[in-house]
Amino acid sequence: MSSPPAESLVARADGLWPLVGRAALVAQARAALESGRIALVVLSGEAGVGKTRLASEVTEQLEREGWRGNRIVASASLSAVPLAALIPLMGATRHDIARIGTDTATLMAFAEELAAQRSVDGPLLVVVDDLPQLDALSVAVLAQLALGGAVTLLATARDGEPLPEPMVTLWTADRALRIPIAPLSVADVDQLLPVVLGNTVAHQTVVALHGASGGNPLFLRELVAHAQATCSLTEHHGSWVLQGTPGGSTALGELIASRLSGLAPAHLEVMQRLAVCQSVPLTHIVEPELRAALGELEQQQLVQLRSEAGRFIATIAHPQYAAAMQARVATLRRIDLLLDHAARAEASPERELDAVRIATWRLDAGAPGDAAFLGDAARLALLTEDFELVSRLATAAEQSGTVDTELLLIHADALTKLGRVDDALLALARARDLDDAAPLDQHRTARILTMTTTALITVSGRFDEALALLEGAPERLPDAARRLRQARARILVGLERPREALAELELITGGSSAAEQAELDLNSAVPFVALGRTDDALRTTERALAAARLHDSSIPLRVAYLMRAVTLAQACRLDEAKDFATDALREAIELDDELRGRQAEFTLAAVMLAMGRLETSARWLKDVIAGARARGPAGYEPLGRGVLARVRAQQGLIAEARQVLAGVPEAMIEDDSLLLLGWAWVEAVGGNAAAARERLELRTRQRMESGDLDFASILALDLARLGDAATAATLLESMLAEADSPVVRLRARTARAMASADLEGLAEVGAEWERHGYLLHAAESLALAADAARRDGRARDAAQFVGRARAIAERTEGASTAPLHFGTELEPLTAREREIATLAARGMASNDIAGRLFLSPRTVNNHLQSAYTKLGVRRRGELAGALGLSAGDQAFALADSTT
Secondary structure: OOOOOOOOOOOOOOOOOOOOOOHHHHHHHHHHHHOOOOOEEEEEEOOOOOHHHHHHHHHHHHHHOOOEEEEEEOOHHHHOOOOHHHHHHHOOOOOOHHHHOOOHHHHHHHHHHHHHHHHHHOOEEEEEEOHHHOOHHHHHHHHHHHHOOOOEEEEEEEOOOOOOHHHHHHHHOOOEEEEEOOOOOHHHHHHHHHHHHOOEEOHHHHHHHHHHHOOOHHHHHHHHHHHHHOOOEEEEOOEEEEOOOOOOOHHHHHHHHHHHOOOOHHHHHHHHHHHHHOOEEHHHOOOHHHHHHHHHHHHOOOEEEEEEOOEEEEEEOOHHHHHHHHHOOOHHHHHHHHHHHHHHHHOOOOHHHHHHHHHHHHHHOOOOOOHHHHHHHHHHHHHOOOHHHHHHHHHHHHHOOOOOHHHHHHHHHHHHHOOOHHHHHHHHHHHHHHHHHOOOOHHHHHHHHHHHHHHHHHHOOOHHHHHHHOOOHHHHOHHHHHHHHHHHHHHHHHOOOHHHHHHHHHOOOOOOOHHHHHHHHHHHHHHHHHOOOHHHHHHHHHHHHHHHOOOOOOOOHHHHHHHHHHHHHHOOOHHHHHHHHHHHHHHHHHOOOHHHHHHHHHHHHHHHHHHOOHHHHHHHHHHHHHHHHHOOOOOHHHHHHHHHHHHHHHOOOHHHHHHHHOOOOHHHHHHOHHHHHHHHHHHHHOOOHHHHHHHHHHHHHHHHHHOOHHHHHHHHHHHHHOOOHHHHHHHHHHHOOOOOOHHHHHHHHHHHHHHOOOHHHHHHHHHHHHHHOOHHHHHHHHHHHHHHHHHOOOHHHHHHHHHHHHHHHOOOOOOOOHHHOOOOOOOOOOHHHHHHHHHHHOOOOHHHHHHHHOOOHHHHHHHHHHHHHHHOOOOHHHHHHHHOOOHHHHHHHHHHHHO
């Protein structure tokens, strides 16, 4: 994602929110106004999108550069009095305002006076808020003044409102520019809310608030204020999390109601129907006057039509307009409208397409119908992956009296996705009882067992209980052995036994359909990753991803994205891994899949940690912890805490690291290697490195024995980083006979170079870590290379390695591990020395540097000589590498030095 122009993100004392996502628009408006050619700039957009705020920002910037700003607020009341809005423009002039609009001579004299002031006091900017509301005479006067160059106009106007005729004339003269103001993007809101709220905001909360506000800054502000006032937006472990659906405040409702108050009866009727029913097929609107009103509402951008299954569906364009309109519909009227549209759908030849709508409308009207119809609707809703609706319909069907085993399984699946795993286990227990009493076939029994094990390992890591539940199941239920063995394999990987998991999968025979192969590929990728068999993992995830992208695939795309991300990370392809994890999170949020959402957040945190972007990793881990606590599944909270403690320890924030880890029971730390690694970092940084190393070595050997070479190699490299590189190198090298993973090989080379203090080896692995995007490992390796060079008496090399290590470490977002505590034997550059050396490294001659910095050439050369000595270099061509500049800078400097 490209970064927008830099913007100030400082909370303002006047209570205004920081201006984000608008820097390019401000620059465009300023460039036009300062060009001397444009007489009128119009900022246009929907109500609340920030037109007035943007105009104020432009005006304030220009005023700081000598412009004179004069603000006019047009209104319906002022428009009744000709030229009343121009009173602020008169200032100390002696002209009779009543004659300006009617007497040409007076108008010309007024214009000449303003032009004279412009030449003496600076350009005059007249800002007109809501230009279409300005009275006709004032518009005519301003247009003449702008055409004559006496003033420059900056105006705002709502979308859909025509500009006054005199202003249109400026367009025909090519003297005007209209700049559309779009709503804020998700990225803008993600940048804005942490500043407003004073802490990080869960990405899922950002997406929810952006969706509810439509990116409208005014709506967003009211939604946030209301959510805070009602305590639905709360902090969880340093991250703001929204629970439930964002609701509008009374003030927001009144604001929207004021725009809707002038609707004609037919328009109001259509808006009420759409608000109550949420979406209505166009074929259901049969009355001529309502169809005409619907077309007009679409032109006004209050209603939108979208294509769905070959027909058009009508909805209210903005969610807050729908909410405000729904709040104005009386209860009895709402029930009547719901039942009316349910009847229209039932009488339609497209009845089957609207089965879910019919069931939802009847449920909302308090007349849900029979259990069979609700159950069928729940099954259809599951196909669209609307898990919240599935749960509503299934609950209503169960309450209607008929409890069906298949419906309970559908309900349990939706509840698990929604993070309500305890409720899912209750539904699965009921399904199991019914199946025991009246078994249908082996496949349904196996589904109940495997879904139960999925819920067990999700809710609180009950892996042993889940494995026991499947003990002997493939033999008892041979028709469903394929499903059961894959479930056992998933559990065995969770129990850190990937060799057994792969052996379980190798027992699967038969089945040759594309769907069956894709499912097996996906489940095989997990043990392949654990075993360090990267090539096999890449092949299987590539096939699974291709299958998931097919229209009728049974594999959710977000699941394939996640496994592909994990595999790519092991292949040292971190940027690709980040992209796939981001795609998985986006889809999980869209579908309210809390389980996959937590997994995607956790994967993003892991990838960012591998990249060495520690604070970004911490942000995703806070999302994991807060999301698991607020929405589930709860089992992800301790995992998030364990990794966050590790991140904070690597940043040197030991007090916070201890506090984070204090929320994890000691028994869980002992059972889970991920948590143990977090504990080891906290203990080592806190002064108990010997105990940390002892437990890390033991756990590394255990993971090697079980076959989990991927995580064993992570443990071993951290063992080296915490002080026992010799043992770590031996352990890592013994893994290479079985693992073909590029990252495992690189970890082994790094540990060996650390153990032998091999200067060239450390430099090589440092460069390789940097090339693959592992910033922290790169910085540490180069810092250790500097230490080795210093011990060998190679001060020049040591200085270069320190310079490169420092430059890379600055990009790690606060890393403070032991190798990065650079010694004092190498004197650092002063700020002036670094400035001059950087300019020289980029090819600038000493005389040019002197002119730029207002120094003498001799002073520049003295600073350069001092920098050469400290950095251990002899010529300018070596500066870029010693300073850790980019590859482009180094190439430029090399070319310059050779010429």
